[in-house]
Amino acid sequence: MxxxxxxxxxxxxxxxxxxxxxxxxxxxxxxxxxxxxxxxxxxxxxxxxxxxxxxxxxxxxxxxxxxxxxxxxxxxxxxxxxxxxxxxxxxxxxxxxxxxxxxxxxxxxxxxxxxxxxxxxxxxxxTRDDIEAGLPSGDDRTLIYRAVEKFTALRIRQRLEDTFGLPSFSPTTQKLLMMRSDPDAGVDALVPVVRIDPSLSAQVMSWAASSYYAAPGKVHSLEDAVIRVLGFDLVINLALGVAMGKTLALPKDTPRGGTDYWRQAVYCATLAERLCRQLPIAERPRPGLAYLSGLLHNFGYLVLAQLFPPHFSLLSRYLEANPHFPQEYVEKQVLNVTREQVGSWLLEGWSLPVEVCVGVRRQREPDYREEHWRYAALVSLSSCLLRQQGLSDGPITPLPAGLIGSLGLVPEQVEEALADILERRESLDELTRLIEKARRD
Incomplete structure (x- = not known):
């Protein structure tokens, strides 16, 4: 549900x-x-x-x-x-x-x-106009600072970095981030980094053995898992997604009956990548970054819970009371900022690729057409399709007019991609459980 x-x-x-x-x-x-x-x-x-x-x-x-x-x-x-x-x-x-x-x-x-x-x-x-009129003016950074100042006790009103306590990454994660931003990086550089981290090596082996990837024969080695089964993009994206998830705890007092965080992430990532590969080659963005954008599309939800712990329960009640209303407006009313704003801000601070930051920040703006807009459009389309199937939280709306055509897709391609995802729900749920386990370990 x-x-x-x-x-x-x-x-x-x-x-x-x-x-x-x-x-x-x-x-x-x-x-x-x-x-x-x-x-x-x-x-x-x-x-x-x-x-x-x-x-x-x-x-x-x-x-x-x-x-x-x-x-x-x-x-x-x-x-x-x-x-x-x-x-x-x-x-x-x-x-x-x-x-x-x-x-x-x-x-x-x-x-x-x-x-x-x-x-x-x-x-x-x-109304939406009432909510917008009550917001302070400024760019995302200014709005985040003002929201934190408004909802944080006076004794800890400091710079956001101090209040939030931006966590540092492990050496392995830092190397993965560098590789993710390097268009020339490949499997030869990735395998040695994975091998020296026992936890990550075990995770990669478990992912490769999962039913979703259905690799022919047994997976005999780490090289086999990375090169033959998963590939560079998938390993680095899943590893980064798990690393991001480990930095922030999943909130406890969430809207009752909501979809599991990691289930939404895995389904959105998989569908966004599948749709991306259907795009005309001349206009196709990088499928790996489309996958990572989908995997982290709801990351700001975790950030809101971290930034505003006393008020996150209130936000949950508002979301329950207004299941028909755009989530970003509910968040603006309760907290003055949205999950997309704080999520993309933090990802930028962690030096994730700009394509991913745009994909996360602009996913609620189907008419956005500036640089890297296709990543946001793919996430927007994927989220809308998944909400219609009860696999993502938020109001169930028709597909934004013209979005499919603007991407260079036809409805039949979208229907085929979604049908494939739905046929593989059992194995996708298994992959979700493996990622949740990796995050806890």
Whole structure:
């Protein structure tokens, strides 16, 4: 299961739809009604009600609103008798089209059915323009510094490098980074570096023996694993991905029901590389860097958890309460910065190739067309396809208009690449487990 729901476009009546949200706390359940196009501001709910209401789990909402009784007027009236919070923009509407995104249920109700004894009418929703207007101005670096200063205790308000404590890499990782940035580096330079690191050698052997790569015959040596089975790009990219993951712990209080971090990373990397190899040769970026961009596309999520530990739980609750809303806007509202901004900033600080940094930073911008844009476009396309399959978190949206054609692909190529990924889910999940194990070791 993944965190995210199908979005509504104008043809489906997004402008008229009202989102129905079931929340709860120690005092019981409550309903919240807000415009579909708005972000539900939990802080407003807590302030106006004095209750610490939280969104119910996606599975619980789906089960609750799927009850047959709600298809009858009596059951619907009973539902609306729960304590109710109404966004002020809806107060004068004579009739409301309620939509519950997890179950897909729709209810058209007269305003007179709403319980007058509810929790009241308040400003509960924020638009994207509201969120943007509340942000400080400046480039990514400035925004990150200001966010850290805002959310960090006074006693440790220092330069971001001091606050964050940028970790240093092992000699092996430093050599891998140098090779990754060297277009002339090859297997002859890589094998000796891997051989002198016992942990990395064991990891490479386990990857080569996994069912995903299905190497004919046994893998007899490290050279065999690197040269015959995995290849230069894959070994160096997986090793770097594991090294990055070891520097930051996986957050504990994540959105409930979300997709595992490394599963998203492996699937996005594999699909981005597969799509990259379908591009016309004259316009094709380096498949290895497309893979690494996908593997690290969500790295900023780990950075947010490291930078803002007291507020990461709050971010998780906002993501649960707004599964239809673009994640970057939820992060801007809660933290003033996005995972793409902090993730690319840190990768730049670690001297990763600029192509990867662009791929991570611009993945939410399907119209981005500056240098190295294809890496970002491949990650954007891969993420969108995987969200539609429940293999990545975030709102489930149609493919950005024109993105496939701008890359030089046709829909049939995209469908074929995705189908191949889905057919190999079992072996990809095995590879994910091996990477998670390598990160823990």
């Amino acid at each position: 993944a965190i995210g729901v199908h979005t509504l476009d104008e043809r489906q009546g997004a402008e008229q739809a009202v989102r129905l949200v079931l929340m709860h706390d120690a005092d019981g359940k409550a309903l919240v009604l807000v415009p579909w196009s708005g972000l539900l501001n939990l802080s407003s709910i807590w302030k106006e009600t004095g209750r610490q209401l939280q969104p119910v789990r996606a599975q619980d909402a789906e089960r609750f609103f799927g009850q047959q009784a709600l298809q009858q007027e009596e059951g619907l009236r009973q539902l609306l008798s729960l304590p109710l919070l109404l966004d002020q923009s809806l107060a004068d509407e004579p009739e409301l089209l309620l939509y519950e995104p997890h179950s897909g249920q729709e209810f058209r109700v007269p305003a007179g059915w709403l319980d007058d004894g509810g929790l009241g009418v308040h400003r509960l929703a924020l």
